[in-house]
Amino acid sequence: MVFPHLEKVLVEQVFVERRTLRITARTRDGVGLPCPDCGTVSARLHSRYERHLADAAVGGRPVVIDLTVRRLFCDVLDCPRRTFAEQVEGLTIRYGRYTPLLLDALRTVGLALAGNAGARLLKVLNVGVSRVTLLSLVLALPTPTVSCPRILGVDEFALKRSRRYGTVLVDVEAHRVVDVLDGASGDIFAAWLEAHPGAAVICRDRANSYGDGARRGAPQARQCADRWHLWSNIGSVVERATGRLRPGWLPPDRGPSATAEVLPDKPRARSRSGTGNGTPPSTP
Numbered sequence: 001m002v003f004p005h006l007e008k009v010l011v012e013q014v015f016v017e018r019r020t021l022r023i024t025a026r027t028r029d030g031v032g033l034p035c036p037d038c039g040t041v042s043a044r045l046h047s048r049y050e051r052h053l054a055d056a057a058v059g060g061r062p063v064v065i066d067l068t069v070r071r072l073f074c075d076v077l078d079c080p081r082r083t084f085a086e087q088v089e090g091l092t093i094r095y096g097r098y099t100p101l102l103l104d105a106l107r108t109v110g111l112a113l114a115g116n117a118g119a120r121l122l123k124v125l126n127v128g129v130s131r132v133t134l135l136s137l138v139l140a141l142p143t144p145t146v147s148c149p150r151i152l153g154v155d156e157f158a159l160k161r162s163r164r165y166g167t168v169l170v171d172v173e174a175h176r177v178v179d180v181l182d183g184a185s186g187d188i189f190a191a192w193l194e195a196h197p198g199a200a201v202i203c204r205d206r207a208n209s210y211g212d213g214a215r216r217g218a219p220q221a222r223q224c225a226d227r228w229h230l231w232s233n234i235g236s237v238v239e240r241a242t243g244r245l246r247p248g249w250l251p252p253d254r255g256p257s258a259t260a261e262v263l264p265d266k267p268r269a270r271s272r273s274g275t276g277n278g279t280p281p282s283t284p
């Protein structure tokens with residue numbers, strides 16, 4: 001129940017050594033395993049050797065599993081492999097120094113926090129891993145395959161403001177970043193759409209570059225302005241209209257001569273400072 005990943009091995013000893021919980025275990029004899037090259041099952045023993053696997057911490061202590069595994073012969077004449085090392089499902093990974101349980105945790109922390117912050121968090125969780133190791137685990141992950149979502153959002157973002165821009169592509173339904181492109185031109189966007197077909201709707205800003213790229217790369221897709229840009233445009237229009245109409249909003253008893261006096265933004269000033277007693281400002 002506590003160590004389900006150890007159920008396939010024989011645990012011989014559990015002890016604490018300098019704050020580390022060490023578990024001594026070995027694999028069972030006589031169990032046949034398939035050769036990784038030809039798949040033929042063999043149980044003929046060549047030798048044994050010990051592996052030291054870091055595992056997830058228990059009770060505030062780091063855990064190390066000292067696991068003795070077998071090296072087995074492959075007796076198939078045609079097979080290029082003469083011997084092979086035993087792997088325990090759920091406990092060992094070929095050439096790995098961590099159990100799959102700990103490895104998953106390290107990758108998750110690395111993806112969320114990267115090197116320095118991840119190593120600091122893991123130290124609190126009693127897992128001693130350097131920032132370099134954490135980064136190398138993240139870099140070793142396979143790059144996820146990119147496919148085009150049904151509703152694709154596109155916008156630019158600054159890699160270096162006023163100098164270098166990139167393009168971010170978003171799955172609008174899943175609220176997830178799909179890809180990031182170096183550059184913010186219509187050509188780059190069109191090339192990406194041609195390589196990743198399938199967009200039915202493209203949400204974009206109202207600049208011409210992405211519109212042109214979408215027309216060339218995915219002519220079948222319907223284009224629409226995204227919500228952020230619509231709200232931004234509405235806000236700008238309302239602001240301009242308010243500026244033009246404001247003199248007409250003067251109370252009837254104040255003549256045009258009072259305009260300069262009224263124009264200072266009293267309601268705005270109130271809303272910024274509040275009422276001073278912790279209650280929200282009243283609506284102007």
Ligand SMILES: [Zn+2]
Pocket residue numbers: 035036037038039040074075076079080081
């Ligand atoms: Zn073989």
